[in-house]
Amino acid sequence: MTRARRMLWVPALFVGTSLAIAIATGAAVLLYDAQWLVRGIDAVAVDPFATGPGGVLDGTQGLLRALAVLLGVATVSLIAGLWVGNGRQSEETVPAAARGWVGFLVALLLGAGFTAVWEAMAGFEGVALAQGAGLAFTAALPAYFAGGVLGRLGGFAAVLETSGRRQVRLGGLLGAVVGSVLAGTYLGRPVLAVTAFLGATVLAAAGARFQGWIFDRVPRRRLVLHSPDRPELRFEAWHTLIPEKTIHLLLEGERDLAVDRPPAGDWRLAVESTLTGDDAVFFVGAASWSVQPDRRPWTMYEPDAAVRALAHRGFGWDDDRMASSLVPEQGGLTVVAEWEALRESLAHSRPLGELLCSLRDAEIKRAWIRGSHGRLPDSLADAGLAAGMEVFRYVGTMEGSRGPPHLAPRRDELWCFSRAPDPPGPLPGMKSLSLPAQMGDGGQEGPA
Numbered sequence: 001m002t003r004a005r006r007m008l009w010v011p012a013l014f015v016g017t018s019l020a021i022a023i024a025t026g027a028a029v030l031l032y033d034a035q036w037l038v039r040g041i042d043a044v045a046v047d048p049f050a051t052g053p054g055g056v057l058d059g060t061q062g063l064l065r066a067l068a069v070l071l072g073v074a075t076v077s078l079i080a081g082l083w084v085g086n087g088r089q090s091e092e093t094v095p096a097a098a099r100g101w102v103g104f105l106v107a108l109l110l111g112a113g114f115t116a117v118w119e120a121m122a123g124f125e126g127v128a129l130a131q132g133a134g135l136a137f138t139a140a141l142p143a144y145f146a147g148g149v150l151g152r153l154g155g156f157a158a159v160l161e162t163s164g165r166r167q168v169r170l171g172g173l174l175g176a177v178v179g180s181v182l183a184g185t186y187l188g189r190p191v192l193a194v195t196a197f198l199g200a201t202v203l204a205a206a207g208a209r210f211q212g213w214i215f216d217r218v219p220r221r222r223l224v225l226h227s228p229d230r231p232e233l234r235f236e237a238w239h240t241l242i243p244e245k246t247i248h249l250l251l252e253g254e255r256d257l258a259v260d261r262p263p264a265g266d267w268r269l270a271v272e273s274t275l276t277g278d279d280a281v282f283f284v285g286a287a288s289w290s291v292q293p294d295r296r297p298w299t300m301y302e303p304d305a306a307v308r309a310l311a312h313r314g315f316g317w318d319d320d321r322m323a324s325s326l327v328p329e330q331g332g333l334t335v336v337a338e339w340e341a342l343r344e345s346l347a348h349s350r351p352l353g354e355l356l357c358s359l360r361d362a363e364i365k366r367a368w369i370r371g372s373h374g375r376l377p378d379s380l381a382d383a384g385l386a387a388g389m390e391v392f393r394y395v396g397t398m399e400g401s402r403g404p405p406h407l408a409p410r411r412d413e414l415w416c417f418s419r420a421p422d423p424p425g426p427l428p429g430m431k432s433l434s435l436p437a438q439m440g441d442g443g444q445e446g447p448a
Helices: 009-031 042-046 055-086 094-120 122-126 128-160 165-188 193-216 266-271 306-314 340-344 352-361 379-386
Strands: 219-224 234-238 247-250 255-260 283-286 300-301 334-338 366-372 389-397 410-417 430-433
Touching: 009 055, 009 094, 009 128, 009 165, 009 193, 042 094, 055 128, 094 128, 094 193, 128 165, 128 193, 128 247, 165 193, 219 306, 219 352, 247 306, 255 306, 266 334, 266 389, 266 410, 283 340, 334 340, 352 379, 379 389
Parallel strands: 283 300, 283 334, 334 366
Antiparallel strands: 219 234, 234 247, 247 255, 366 410, 389 410, 389 430
8 A cells, every 4th residue: 555655646647748748739739730830820921021020920929829828728727627626535536536537538539539620621720619619629628627637636645645745746747747748749740639639548548547556555435434422433444455455443533442453563463462362352442452353252341332332333243242340250361451441430430459459359361451652640550569460561663554544653552460470572563661660669660
């Protein structure tokens, strides 16, 4: 996906090149005749003194006015297309982008058809209606649909990363330069205007195919579920075609609660690395959960009813997975807790030290507590040591996912409370830290 994000400038390059060829070819057809003389002042060009000394100047001014009209129409059409395309700045731009490319290809083919008729019928050139149609088919329509493609591509790029729009702008500008150079170099005999338009169509088709290559490798949002009581709480499903995979997210605002599967370096994957295949797990808070193997028994205690209900709908959790107490009924399992959910539950039940003593009495293997870095209280160490447990502390070191879907950097702080004296060992994506310096009697430092 990172490679695909870095190639966003390529389809913009094809759009800019095709549009520049179309506008330059249209200008050549509308402003010059078959002998490449300025249309309407060919007699002046052949005999400058036939119409008096001001004939050349008047003809040149007329040419500049006509060129200004053509470029003005193309610019306005391009801006209008960009405005329409920018109205779809979301992850769901793939169908709209496909329609934009189809419109651009059809506009270029119409331009090719018009220039073929124009070149084949000499009398057709002098009709005002034909010149107006030529302005529409060779400048206005291609510019409008090119702007729509660039606008939608820029909207999609904005979802991927902050530099995505810059890539689209630079690619489009570079394409405009390349297209202008190609048209100025090869347009005319033996390259006809219709040939130039067909060449621009082939380049646009290549740009559409390349954009499809990018979209196939970037996740797209396929499902959104909302909580009826809390609009900021939602469930999303993202699907990628190549390689084919699906990511499920439980979000509260911009904060990701549950992720299936977590990104590399996530604290949940670090905890999973310490589990064997048949270890039972007790989760506290949906934010502590990650998808589990079928053979692994697990249960969940979630104090927030809205989160619990949405997780039921999105992840398809069964009712028998849900626990009614902070202390698991069976022993010998691993507790994985998210601090916000745990703190909310403790505020209505018991102190943390009493909970850790209850977990120790239940003969759990380990208890993991996760919180944002620097947000977990130092009293955790005192509570764990007072409960007769070994305490270890880790912090995440991995970057997040710039998206889509966007996931925050993995700067989680993770505490481990273990009945065994041996530390859990190195955790992927995390580094161990010393425990807080100020502890109660009997405190000890964790691994450095």
